[in-house]
Each structure stands twice: as structure tokens, then as C-alpha cells.
Amino acid sequence: MAKSLGPVKRKFSPWTDPSATPFIRFENVTKTYGDFTAVDNLTLDIYEREFFSLLGPSGCGKTTLMRMLAGFEEPTSGRILLQGQDLAGVPPYRRPTNMMFQSYALFPHMTVEKNIAFGLEQDGLQKADIKARVEEMLKLVKLEPFAKRKPAQLSGGQRQRVALARSLAKQPKVLLLDEPLGALDRKLREETQFELMDIQHTLGLTFLIVTHDQEEAMTVSDRIAVMDKGVIVQVATPAEIYEAPNCRYVADFIGDINILEGKVTAEGGAPVSPGHPPVMTLVSEGLQIAVEQECPAAVGDAVAFAVRPEKVRISLDQPADTAVNAAHGEVWDIGYLGDFSVFLVKLDDGRIIRAAQANVSRLVDRPITYGDKVWLKWPLDAGLVLTR
Amino acid sequence: MAETPTSFAKASPSRWLIVTIPYLWLVLFFAAPFFIIFKISLSDTAIAMPPYEPVFEGFASLGDFLSKLDFENYQSLWGDSLYLSAYLSSLRIAAISTLLLLMIGYPMALAMARAPSTIRPTLMMMVILPFWTSFLIRVYAWIGILKPEGLLTAALHAVGLMAPDQQVEIYRTDYAVFIGIVYSYLPFMVLPLYSALEKLDGTLLEAASDLGCPPWKAFWKITFPLSLPGVIAGSMICFIPITGEFVIPDLLGGPETLMIGRTLWVEFFGNRDWPLASAVAVVLLLALVVPIVIFQNQQQKVR
Numbered sequence: 248m249a250k251s252l253g254p255v256k257r258k259f260s261p262w263t264d265p266s267a268t269p270f271i272r273f274e275n276v277t278k279t280y281g282d283f284t285a286v287d288n289l290t291l292d293i294y295e296r297e298f299f300s301l302l303g304p305s306g307c308g309k310t311t312l313m314r315m316l317a318g319f320e321e322p323t324s325g326r327i328l329l330q331g332q333d334l335a336g337v338p339p340y341r342r343p344t345n346m347m348f349q350s351y352a353l354f355p356h357m358t359v360e361k362n363i364a365f366g367l368e369q370d371g372l373q374k375a376d377i378k379a380r381v382e383e384m385l386k387l388v389k390l391e392p393f394a395k396r397k398p399a400q401l402s403g404g405q406r407q408r409v410a411l412a413r414s415l416a417k418q419p420k421v422l423l424l425d426e427p428l429g430a431l432d433r434k435l436r437e438e439t440q441f442e443l444m445d446i447q448h449t450l451g452l453t454f455l456i457v458t459h460d461q462e463e464a465m466t467v468s469d470r471i472a473v474m475d476k477g478v479i480v481q482v483a484t485p486a487e488i489y490e491a492p493n494c495r496y497v498a499d500f501i502g503d504i505n506i507l508e509g510k511v512t513a514e515g516g517a518p519v520s521p522g523h524p525p526v527m528t529l530v531s532e533g534l535q536i537a538v539e540q541e542c543p544a545a546v547g548d549a550v551a552f553a554v555r556p557e558k559v560r561i562s563l564d565q566p567a568d569t570a571v572n573a574a575h576g577e578v579w580d581i582g583y584l585g586d587f588s589v590f591l592v593k594l595d596d597g598r599i600i601r602a603a604q605a606n607v608s609r610l611v612d613r614p615i616t617y618g619d620k621v622w623l624k625w626p627l628d629a630g631l632v633l634t635r
Numbered sequence: 636m637a638e639t640p641t642s643f644a645k646a647s648p649s650r651w652l653i654v655t656i657p658y659l660w661l662v663l664f665f666a667a668p669f670f671i672i673f674k675i676s677l678s679d680t681a682i683a684m685p686p687y688e689p690v691f692e693g694f695a696s697l698g699d700f701l702s703k704l705d706f707e708n709y710q711s712l713w714g715d716s717l718y719l720s721a722y723l724s725s726l727r728i729a730a731i732s733t734l735l736l737l738m739i740g741y742p743m744a745l746a747m748a749r750a751p752s753t754i755r756p757t758l759m760m761m762v763i764l765p766f767w768t769s770f771l772i773r774v775y776a777w778i779g780i781l782k783p784e785g786l787l788t789a790a791l792h793a794v795g796l797m798a799p800d801q802q803v804e805i806y807r808t809d810y811a812v813f814i815g816i817v818y819s820y821l822p823f824m825v826l827p828l829y830s831a832l833e834k835l836d837g838t839l840l841e842a843a844s845d846l847g848c849p850p851w852k853a854f855w856k857i858t859f860p861l862s863l864p865g866v867i868a869g870s871m872i873c874f875i876p877i878t879g880e881f882v883i884p885d886l887l888g889g890p891e892t893l894m895i896g897r898t899l900w901v902e903f904f905g906n907r908d909w910p911l912a913s914a915v916a917v918v919l920l921l922a923l924v925v926p927i928v929i930f931q932n933q934q935q936k937v938r
């Protein structure tokens with residue numbers, strides 16, 4: 248069955264427009280529990296119709312931040328503004344936000360229908376209007392045949408859909424999703440991610456999602472905020488986060504990456520061709536590395552060179568130029584992922600670099616195997632230098 | 636039928652023993668006495684010790700023995716309005732007491748369930764603590780508090796809420812009976828309610844609030860319906876024994892406090908009409924079995 252695709256994803260980047268007013272604003276928000284600081288003097292703007300992710304390991308403060316927006320927690324200091332209005336002291340039941348809970352929190356004594364109608368009933372809508380809206384929601388999440396069931400009679404995926412329908416029924420200004428897909432298996436999770444994006448585009452709502460799953464955040468978000476220990480480390484689009492992480496923490500948290508510690512040897516070298524950034528060089532335990540990048544540090548400073556495995560070429564033959572951005576080693580281990588194979592190459596100096604290669608042919612016996620002497624090579628624009 | 640490893644055909648003797656013991660217990664200490672009482676209720680009084688015809692006279696005179704049994708005692712129960720009004724009065728007192736117990740016990744159980752988990756064991760201990768003193772002593776203590784020249788009167792005099800020439804007139808009234816019953820049965824109401832409320836998932840209330848439901852409304856829409864199994868269990872555990880309660884109305888109640896437990900006692904030991912008393916007991920039992928069956932069905936449905 249051909250799946251109908253939502254509207255074409257538009258070019259959407261209000262955060263680059265200095266005149267745009269943020270829809271949600273966290274202003275120097277701090278939340279402490281006793282001696283523990285869950286959220287530390289955090290400032291963040293989220294724009295209307297944005298699909299925004301808070302990404303980080305458990306305990307980084309992302310859930311606390313979301314719960315403060317929903318009204319379940321009050322900030323210890325700082326302000327939270329929604330459309331310019333300070334939310335301080337507004338109880339959760341008067342906030343125009345709705346939340347999809349990690350545990351779904353479906354009312355076990357009510358049918359699917361009643362669960363979805365719950366929020367609408369609180370608004371004192373007409374019976375007929377509620378009924379129509381519930382039917383619309385059931386259709387949206389494809390649960391029409393299950394309207395009369397109780398949550399206990401549904402599968403995990405169905406319960407998740409009820410939770411989504413219930414939180415969408417009131418058409419909240421902001422939908423908060425707390426690890427919404429955590430309990431689903433991989434296949435269902437992927438499908439649901441795309442459905443969520445569809446729904447968000449169709450309804451034109453602002454979504455704020457909390458997740459520790461970087462793949463999920465990458466797939467669905469317009470922007471991602473990577474959090475660590477109560478602070479935001481980087482806020483950027485998924486591509487920026489992946490290709491231009493601003494520190495070792497983000498680089499390491501998102502995807503797979505090789506990090507080589509080294510020292511700057513030269514900055515501001517001549518660009519390869521006009522329009523390209525200048526070339527800087529560094530040395531990492533004898534390995535000469537050249538990078539197309541404005542040098543973020545001075546000559547002699549300790550920095551890290553980070554390069555993603557898929558940008559490192561692996562070959563049995565010696566490349567033409569082995570002076571820079573090249574390393575020699577032995578295949579230590581191979582991870583076969585189906586679409587990709589990841590080679591763990593032990594360099595002659597003992598360090599391990601990962602190189603990924605797309606499996607473009609159906610050969611079962613790869614030409615490169617355990618113990619092979621191999622060369623690694625990467626272009627000038629493959630990696631980047633991190634100072635933090 | 637497929638044989639399962641746990642089927643009774645293959646069960647070990649120790650397994651049989653475990654299942655049999657409670658049934659044996661019930662037969663010995665419930666079914667057997669009940670049939671004796673039932674038989675006595677069908678026979679007549681006799682000038683004897685004990686004051687009723689022998690329960691069983693051997694198989695030889697079985698026919699003659701059976702022919703002497705009749706429902707005369709039950710007819711007289713029906714005929715005398717005293718018994719009917721005693722039953723109804725018992726049910727009324729039990730119903731009002733259960734309602735009072737719910738109204739007092741529910742907030743207590745809710746507060747316990749919402750208390751920080753570190754102090755919950757202490758609160759639980761405080762609910763159970765009265766059991767460490769004999770029930771009779773605790774009811775007698777209430778006499779000391781409620782009697783006209785008792786502690787309550789003294790306390791009210793001391794704080795000036797009552798004129799010195801007046802006394803509290805609670806002792807030997809229905810009020811004293813309600814106070815005694817509610818006091819004695821409160822733990823039996825609080826504990827099942829607490830266990831139901833403690834299981835309640837707090838995020839459900841957050842979800843209700845998130846969807847626009849203020850807390851007081853969420854209580855009636857979420858908390859109360861989900862605690863119903865506890866409400867039913869607590870009410871049954873209290874209502875059934877209160878209906879047959881004897882000690883509390885006897886010690887605290889007045890002459891007009893009519894309860895079937897007391898009537899039963901008077902028939903047995905005052906009038907020494909054991910057959911009639913037995914009939915009263917059998918009817919009481921039947922009146923209580925009905926709610927138990929309803930309760931069981933309810934529990935089954937919950938599962």
C-alpha cells in the first residue's frame with residue numbers, strides 16, 4: 248500500500264532570523280533539588296512550529312526542563328515564557344501545553360475513547376463536538392476499531408498511539424513528548440518517528456521531545472539541544488550537530504567518531520582553492536594531520552582531531568600521498584552491520600581508528616579481512632579540530 | 636487433555652496436604668458447628684443440660700428423629716416483630732458505621748499513601764498499634780471516657796465548653812455505639828484502602844492535570860474510581876462483622892440500642908431458648924452470606 252506522504256518539508260530556520268520572536272523561552276532557568284543542580288542557569292529559545300529535541304544521557308536535566316514547561320515543577324530561579332507570557336505560578340491544568348508521558352499514563356479504568364475525550368471534557372465542550380474530535384483523533388492514529396477497549400487490552404504500540412491521540416486532542420500550543428518511543432521495538436519506532444513528523448507538519452504544532460536516543464533526535468528534529476549535567480552544550484540542526492560538533496562531548500555522544508589528541512603545528516595555511524577555508528595542520532603522536540578549518544587555537548595548543556569513520560577510506564594499496572592524513576595499521580576487528588562494515592584498525596603506534604565502508608557489492612567474503620595490513624586516508628575536509 | 640507438570644493427578648502428597656488442611660479446618664470448625672446449630676434451630680427446647688434435644692440419637696431412630704424437626708422457630712422469628720426490627724436495626728447501624736468509617740478512613744489512607752515513603756512504615760505501625768491492647772480493654776476505656784462523670788465531661792468542664800452542672804450524655808446511647816464501632820474497626824477500613832491507594836500511579840494524576848483537570852476533580856475522576864476495590868474490600872470487612880457485633884453495643888449501647896448480636900445473646904443465655912437462638916443465628920448467617928457472595932463476585936471481576 249502506498250503511504251501518503253505529508254507536505255514537502257519546507258526550508259525552515261526561524262532561529263537564523265534575528266527578528267523572529269521565540270515561542271518558548273527559557274531564561275536563566277535553574278532548578279535545584281537540595282544540593283543537586285538538575286538544570287543550571289539555562290537559556291534556550293524555541294520557535295513556533297519547530298520540532299525541537301532535548302538530547303542527553305539520563306540525569307542530564309532534560310526531563311526536568313520539560314516538566315518545568317508542563318508545570319509539574321517550578322524553576323528555582325529564572326523564567327519560562329510562552330508567547331511572551333511568564334508561566335510562573337500557572338498550574339499544569341491551565342497551561343496550553345499537553346504532554347505524552349513516557350509511561351503513557353493512560354487511565355486504566357477508561358476506554359480508549361474516554362481517555363482521548365478526557366481533556367476535551369475538562370474544557371466543557373459540547374458532547375457532539377467531543378465525539379467528533381475523538382473520532383478524528385482515532386482516525387489520525389488509526390485506532391478506530393479499538394475505541395471501546397481498555398488500555399490493558401492493547402499492545403504497547405497501540406497504547407502509545409492512544410497516548411499520542413490523547414495529548415493531541417486538545418490541540419495544544421506545545422506538545423511535550425517524554426521519551427515517547429522508548430518502549431517500542433526498532434521497526435515500530437522508526438515507522439512512528441516518521442508518523443510523528445507527518446502529524447507535526449500536518450497540524451503545524453510545536454513539538455518538544457525529550458530523548459536519549461540520538462538516532463531518534465536526528466530523524467525527527469528541526470533542531471537538537473545536546474545537554475550534559477544541567478547545561479546545554481550545543482543547539483543546532485541535526486546535520487550541524489553531526490558534522491560540526493562544538494566539543495568532544497557532543498562529537499562523542501552523537502554517532503561514532505575517532506578522536507585523536509594532538510598539538511597545532513601551523514595555522515592559516517593557504518586555501519586549497521579560492522573560497523575554501525585556510526588549511527591548518529597538527530601533529531598527533533607523529534601522525535601529520537591537515538584540516539581545512541579556521542584555526543580555533545594557537546600554534547602549540549593541545550587540541551583534538553575528530554573524524555567520523557565513514558569519512559576515513561580504507562585500502563590495501565598504499566595511497567599516493569602518505570605524508571599527511573594517512574595512517575598505516577592492521578585490521579584488528581570488523582563489525583559487519585549489513586549496509587556498512589566498520590573496521591577497527593590498530594595503527595603502528597597502537598591506537599585504534601575506526602573506518603566504515605559501505606558494502607556496495609554482495610560479496611560475502613570482503614576483500615579486507617582480519618590481520619590485513621591496510622592504509623587509512625582521509626581528505627582535508629573530512630575531520631575537524633575541537634578545542635573543548 | 637494435555638498433561639501439565641502442575642496437574643493434580645501428578646501432584647505430590649505434600650501438595651495435597653497443603654490444599655486439604657484449610658478445607659479440613661473449614662469442615663471441622665465451620666461446617667460441622669453450623670450443621671449442629673442448624674439442627675438445634677429445627678428442634679424444640681427441652682429441660683435438659685444443655686437445654687435442647689440431643690443433636691443425634693443414632694441411626695436406629697433416624698426416621699422418628701427427622702420427623703420431630705420443623706421450622707417452628709423460624710415461624711416465630713417471622714411472627715415476632717422484635718427479631719425483624721433487630722435485624723434491620725443491625726443493618727442500619729452497620730451501614731451508618733461503614734459510611735462513617737469510609738469518611739474517616741479514606742482521608743487517613745490517602746494521607747498515608749501520599750506521605751514520604753520514609754515515614755510510611757511509622758504511620759502503618761500507628762494504625763496497627765491499638766491491636767497490641769486487648770479489644771475489650773479498649774472498649775472499657777471508652778466507658779471511662781464517655782460516662783457522665785468521665786474524662787470527656789471533665790475535659791469539657793476544664794476548657795469551659797460545658798457548664799459545671801451539666802454532663803456529657805453519650806454513654807448508653809447509639810452515639811456511644813457508633814463511636815466504639817468506628818474506633819474499633821478503623822484499622823480494618825484503613826488498611827485495604829491504603830493498599831489500593833498506594834498502588835495508584837502518580838503520573839495518572841499528572842496526566843489528568845496536564846489535560847486540564849484541577850486536583851479536586853481529578854480525585855473523583857481518577858483516584859476514587861481506581862481505589863474502588865479497596866473501598867469495597869474495606870466496607871465488606873467492616874460491614875459484615877459490625878452487623879453481628881455484640882460486645883460494643885452491649886458495653887456502650889443503651890437499652891434502646893437494638894442489635895441482633897445482643898438479641899442472640901439474650902435468647903441463648905437470658906431466655907435459655909437455644910433452638911430459637913440458633914434460628915436467629917442461622918438467619919443472621921444467611922443475611923451475611925449474601926454480601927460475602929457479592930463481594931467475592933466483585934473481586935473476581937476486578938481480576
